[in-house]
Amino acid sequence: MNDKIDWKKYLIVFLFTVGLFFSASYASNYFGDKKINQLKSIQEGISIDILSSETQFSLLADLSCKNISYSVLSGELGELGNKLEWSEKNLGKADTVSYLKKYYSLLQIKDYLLTKKISERCKTKAAFILYFYTTKENCSECEREGLVLSALREKYPELRVYSFDYSIDLSAVRSMLQIYKIEDTKLPALVIDDDVLTGFREMEELESIIKKSFKLEEAKSVEETESKELP
């Protein structure tokens, strides 16, 4: 029987299989890069929108709110966030993804500042939540808080939720942590209307806070329109 074994074939099949493994890795890498590129282009788009609105805002500082168009929707940023989260878990391109995540955090901060300014000046209906989280190992409740926030965002499209990874190495985020005195032992932490809430918060509790926040805005805007109408 010994002479019947075709060792060459065993080797050739081995080499083919190794070749296939490399091809599969290559294909996987190719799609991974495509996804990264998609993320980058979404970020570029959002970045341009924010920059353009900021510029417009400065230009038209004293003019009517009607002329300001701000097109970044909270959904767009949210979707980008979801995709980044998925990439972090599945893509395995840790360096690129963490770079993109930093960029995303910056975009969130800029969007927050700008939307807040526009909403204050132009009295648009808006509420903001800054959400600080960290890894599952260090924050058992963060996953659930994330679920609550996603559900809230779906229910109230005017609500803008900005989420920040506590451990991200970005000075802008660190400044925010300092401003609101966020500690890593008290995560998840939420900032709503400059109030800091730590630990897990139920949907109902947050909902009532947000509604209050909306009402305040509305009350303010009604006041202002009324005062404008008076001679």
Next chain:
Amino acid sequence: MTLISDILFNVLIFLSVYVQMFFFITFLENRKKIIIRNHPIKLTKYPKVTVIVPCWNEEKTIYKTVRSLLDLNYPKDKINIFLIDDGSTDGTWDAVSKFSGYPNVKTFHKENGGKYTALNLGLENVKTDFVGCLDADSIVEAESLVRIMSYFERDKNTMAVAPSVTVLNPNNIIQEAQKAEYHMGVFTKKMLGFLGAIHVTPGPFTIFRKQVFDNLGPYRHGYSTEDMEIAYRMQKNDYKIEHCNDAYVYTKTPSSIRKLYRQRLRWIYGFINNTIDYRGVLFRKKYGNFALFTLPTGIISISAVSYLFGKMIYNLGHLIYSKIISVGTVGWSFSTSTNNLSWFSMDAHPSMFLIIFVYSLVIFAIVLGRKMVEGRWVLSLNMLYYLLLFRILAPLWLINAIYNTVISKKPAWR
């Protein structure tokens, strides 16, 4: 832990790809040798053949089985048929007795002792140089025997020739799924035949040279897979087994999941335990491709399927856990946010491409097997039934068989 699991996963994927690739390359090497003889063929000599039909409670199917043997296109005086009733409790003996008037039919009645004992009773009475067996739930096609015998005429060293076994009149999805599986079996068997590495000489109509049993002894219990045990024994003793792809046998297959499950549990249990009994053969190059390819392939399949099943259960558990957390936190919500990821969240791990590759080759093997049986290229739904049904069920009987082996519980025939 995840690292070990990842390594194991990749090793199993690698081996699975290797096995499919090996079959494929074997096919490319030998494709010109696969022929289907559509016209009746003639032999220079027609050696005498005895066909043993062991029956146990097969009153419904025995008539057609014997009829197909009597209708074989082979000189009538060269075929002896032994009908052996292995202590049936239904009307099998009456059905068998109806054939006792034929000059070339002999009937035997014995106490129930299991299929291998019935076969051995037949073997004791065989006077011819060639002997085969035919399960009483199978039907042979008229040209099968002459085509099989041509293999013996061609090569003096060929000791056994197995036919192409396919499904008899599939009536439901379960049998349709098995039809696709049997087609793949035809392809696999042909390739193993080229490699000299066949590990089962199927109960339905494998023909042996009588000297196989004279030299190696009669059938053994072989964990209720006596047709596998004898093939292992032949391989161990360097006896050549071939596969005649254009000799067709149609066999009745399990019609319900329960019956299929029991049959497969018996087969896999037989594979595991015969392999354990013949473990001295494994990876020893003097036993050829049987030791280096066939047996390892079986072991790889069992490991891969069991592992993937475990992984699937783990993932499912994880999914359910997350859903429970989610429902407990925000209630039932038919969120659309996950759909937003669309193609983005498409799995593009290297393993995904390799699994697609393996499945493509499996489908290719089914199509080719069917081509070898029917002579035409067909893509049909039963492949899908097969892939879906066996994807779910195979891990269960595999794990059950492993479990039974560990606690050494022998499976029942039916």
